[in-house]
Amino acid sequence: MTATGALQISNLVMVRGTKAVVHAIELHIPAAKVTALMGANGAGKTSTVMGIAGVIAPAFGEVWLDGVDLAGLDTEDIRRRGIATVPEGHQVLRDMSVRENLAVAGGDLRRGELAAALERTLALFPELKDRLGQRAGDLSGGQQQMVALAQAMVVRPKFLVIDELSFGLAPLIVARLVPVIRSIAASGIGVLLIEQFTHLALALADNAVVMSRGRVSYDGDPAKLRADPDILHRAYFPVNDREAVGLGNPRTPHGHTRR
Ligand SMILES: Nc1ncnc2c1ncn2[C@@H]1O[C@H](COP(=O)(O)OP(=O)(O)OP(=O)(O)O)[C@@H](O)[C@H]1O
Numbered sequence: 001m002t003a004t005g006a007l008q009i010s011n012l013v014m015v016r017g018t019k020a021v022v023h024a025i026e027l028h029i030p031a032a033k034v035t036a037l038m039g040a041n042g043a044g045k046t047s048t049v050m051g052i053a054g055v056i057a058p059a060f061g062e063v064w065l066d067g068v069d070l071a072g073l074d075t076e077d078i079r080r081r082g083i084a085t086v087p088e089g090h091q092v093l094r095d096m097s098v099r100e101n102l103a104v105a106g107g108d109l110r111r112g113e114l115a116a117a118l119e120r121t122l123a124l125f126p127e128l129k130d131r132l133g134q135r136a137g138d139l140s141g142g143q144q145q146m147v148a149l150a151q152a153m154v155v156r157p158k159f160l161v162i163d164e165l166s167f168g169l170a171p172l173i174v175a176r177l178v179p180v181i182r183s184i185a186a187s188g189i190g191v192l193l194i195e196q197f198t199h200l201a202l203a204l205a206d207n208a209v210v211m212s213r214g215r216v217s218y219d220g221d222p223a224k225l226r227a228d229p230d231i232l233h234r235a236y237f238p239v240n241d242r243e244a245v246g247l248g249n250p251r252t253p254h255g256h257t258r259r
């Protein structure tokens, strides 16, 4: 089963160690829209992303894109088929220049295509234009996140999956990334955005999904979550959940504590 133009996750089960941490979830990620994926620490967001990107093969389930089930394919294959992932913590090649980072990401492209791809990508991140020769490790956190996003965009994916857009970044810097994400979606690319600042995620998203302990507890209009913060609060702090209320170093809906 697949919806044309969308990324459809069905029955996805992810196992970490010996424990199932994602329990047969369904996710419909449309093209040209931003879908925010939220949830407390340990809810299973990153595990879901890893399953989609092929970093860890799903224990069960399907990842449908254009009528093909990508579950179990390797990361490079999945990337070539149109899903680009920005992992947590803006992982750039620190000792390489910005230009080299982008060239490596565009390694599959022919020489002529690469130049055009770089130009198109840099139009999204004008701040990087003057820094192409700079060592990526010397850039600010916000600029490194731009490099990580630009690396994902060089190959013009159909879907962009971002794990923690604002990881380690000041709110002001994150605000500068917001219009970039919007214009990426407006260009037709479906964005799956994991974002710790829920107010930002809800302002940016067309669809909102909340995960609680490996399950989807909300999937719908972000406006409803904005109007009724209790829904989100309950997802982050389940009643009678010892782990979430005391022992687990929980994240609040407005920012979070790192483990
Ligand atoms: N390498 C690992 N080995 C075993 N269990 C793991 C591993 N990584 C994560 N887990 C467990 O898997 C569950 C889901 O974790 P995951 O990282 O997917 O959550 P998350 O929603 O991304 O959390 P966060 O908001 O902290 O990034 C948690 O219970 C976590 O402890």
Ligand SMILES: [Mg+2]
Binding pocket: 045, 046, 047, 088
């Ligand atoms: Mg995570």
